[in-house]
Amino acid sequence: MNKTILCIGAGYVGGPTMAVIADNCPDYKVIVVDINADRIAAWQSDKLPIYEPGLDEVVKRARGRNLFFSTDVFGGIKEADIIFVSVHTPTKTFGAGAGKAANLQYWEKTARDIVEHADRDKIVIEKSTLPVRTAEAMHRILQSNDKGLNFEVISNPEFMAEGTAVDDLQNPDRVLIGAMETSSGQKALQAIVDIYKNWVPEEKIKTTNVWSSELSKLVSNAMLAQRISSVNSISALCEKTDANIVEVSGAMGLDSRIGPKFLNASVGFGGSCFKKDILNLVYLCEFYGLPEVASYWEQVVLMNEYQERRFVQKIVDRMFNTVAGKKIALFGFAFKANTGDTRESPAIYISKLLLEEQGQLAIHDPEALDNAAIDLKDVEGDYTFEEDPYEAAKGAHAIAILTEWKHFCDLDFERLYHSMQKPAFIFDGRNILDHKRLHKIGFNVYPLGQKALSHLEK
Numbered sequence: 001m002n003k004t005i006l007c008i009g010a011g012y013v014g015g016p017t018m019a020v021i022a023d024n025c026p027d028y029k030v031i032v033v034d035i036n037a038d039r040i041a042a043w044q045s046d047k048l049p050i051y052e053p054g055l056d057e058v059v060k061r062a063r064g065r066n067l068f069f070s071t072d073v074f075g076g077i078k079e080a081d082i083i084f085v086s087v088h089t090p091t092k093t094f095g096a097g098a099g100k101a102a103n104l105q106y107w108e109k110t111a112r113d114i115v116e117h118a119d120r121d122k123i124v125i126e127k128s129t130l131p132v133r134t135a136e137a138m139h140r141i142l143q144s145n146d147k148g149l150n151f152e153v154i155s156n157p158e159f160m161a162e163g164t165a166v167d168d169l170q171n172p173d174r175v176l177i178g179a180m181e182t183s184s185g186q187k188a189l190q191a192i193v194d195i196y197k198n199w200v201p202e203e204k205i206k207t208t209n210v211w212s213s214e215l216s217k218l219v220s221n222a223m224l225a226q227r228i229s230s231v232n233s234i235s236a237l238c239e240k241t242d243a244n245i246v247e248v249s250g251a252m253g254l255d256s257r258i259g260p261k262f263l264n265a266s267v268g269f270g271g272s273c274f275k276k277d278i279l280n281l282v283y284l285c286e287f288y289g290l291p292e293v294a295s296y297w298e299q300v301v302l303m304n305e306y307q308e309r310r311f312v313q314k315i316v317d318r319m320f321n322t323v324a325g326k327k328i329a330l331f332g333f334a335f336k337a338n339t340g341d342t343r344e345s346p347a348i349y350i351s352k353l354l355l356e357e358q359g360q361l362a363i364h365d366p367e368a369l370d371n372a373a374i375d376l377k378d379v380e381g382d383y384t385f386e387e388d389p390y391e392a393a394k395g396a397h398a399i400a401i402l403t404e405w406k407h408f409c410d411l412d413f414e415r416l417y418h419s420m421q422k423p424a425f426i427f428d429g430r431n432i433l434d435h436k437r438l439h440k441i442g443f444n445v446y447p448l449g450q451k452a453l454s455h456l457e458k
């Protein structure tokens, strides 16, 4: 074996990232550790703790060969030459910066574990998304050791998206690696470049100073989320003017400076990253005395919340100003298709608002029902979870599409229509269905940012 890589944190990022590294770098031993024993047991089993297309195959190829999952964090620290830290960095819920700043307690704990258990020099890599200048604090904690050890801190943020994690990791747009501009920093940087060189073309491996790398990650997420909030804001204007958001996005996207991706109007962006990272950026701008910059970025989150509320308001308005006692089938609970992850999913907020209106919810999702049950466990109201979309829609007044699962388009809508209460409504919060066909079947159809196709209103 060439070197031993350790990853602390076997979550959505640590697990897939290390599996792809191990798969492509058979000369490295890769150990993934976590304090969550259930999660590690799942990584060792046939039912992995997260659903990602293609992940099972990658894990099966490398596991037991040069990829290992373990709860022995301290043993891993001792053994490793290179340590990726991939623990979660959620929004702080207490004290200074509550609601915006990143909670760095999990991250700091790993730094202290490394100091305590390392017995030789190591390279420590920030894989988690962290506020700019965190490497400075990390370096200080690590260098505070009294064993005379040297630690190099590298920033190597992860850009994979859930649902396409394996493909994104296998064929990344870029790999970003930031290091201190010292000779030991540059040597450490080269050690990390050497790992990625095994499968990523060199022109896609971008090296920068450590602060640029940290900040680029936050800003990349903010820019992506800003595109969605921009389009979602215009979807509201389209509904007032009979312009069509799909046509407007299509026309904008043809400009090569804008590009076609990430312009789909939706019920709002979710996921564990966008909101948290923008709020972190807002906090940093406030911290550095830049209130105008902070409020500019905060609008992206506020517009997202508006879009979620607007969707619920439309449902209530169109269903004769009340959903009390009416069954509504929610199709999709995951924050996007091809994942079972529901963190910050718009479906959570939308469900709560509909339950406050005393709607009866039948929630269907092909991968996310377990997580949905956890998300709603303390929420009062009338809701059930349905594996079968036809059961969910039986006797319902409305179907609301919240996640863009492809197979929703292939459902038998005649059958769904005939099993529902009349008038039957469809609110397509992802603009994925064939609206004209649904209207012909008899549905009253409310897409996003497009003219409604209703039998009730002219």
Ligand code: NAD
Pocket (backbone or CB within 6 Å): 008, 009, 010, 011, 012, 013, 014, 033, 034, 035, 036, 039, 073, 086, 087, 088, 089, 106, 107, 109, 110, 127, 128, 129, 130, 158, 159, 160, 161, 162, 272, 273
């Ligand atoms: P996660 O919550 O799925 O996983 C984090 C894991 O770290 C958990 O399993 C937890 O038990 C473990 N952990 C916490 N403290 C530990 C400790 N002291 N020792 C060992 N294990 C510990 O989080 P995630 O989604 O994988 O995100 C990790 C980081 O990557 C975050 O900073 C996130 O912003 C960033 N990120 C996430 C994504 C994504 O798509 N989820 C993409 C890019 C970047």
Ligand code: UDX
Pocket (backbone or CB within 6 Å): 158, 159, 160, 161, 162, 163, 221, 224, 228, 261, 262, 263, 264, 265, 266, 267, 268, 269, 270, 271, 272, 273, 274, 335, 336, 337
């Ligand atoms: C995001 C970033 O894309 C990724 O680079 C980063 O590493 C982690 O955060 P992720 O949150 O997994 O990835 O998914 P993403 O595809 O970005 O979607 C985020 C949200 O935006 C989802 O709720 C999705 O449905 C929504 N979205 C996306 C839209 O509403 N419209 C779009 O056009 C695209």
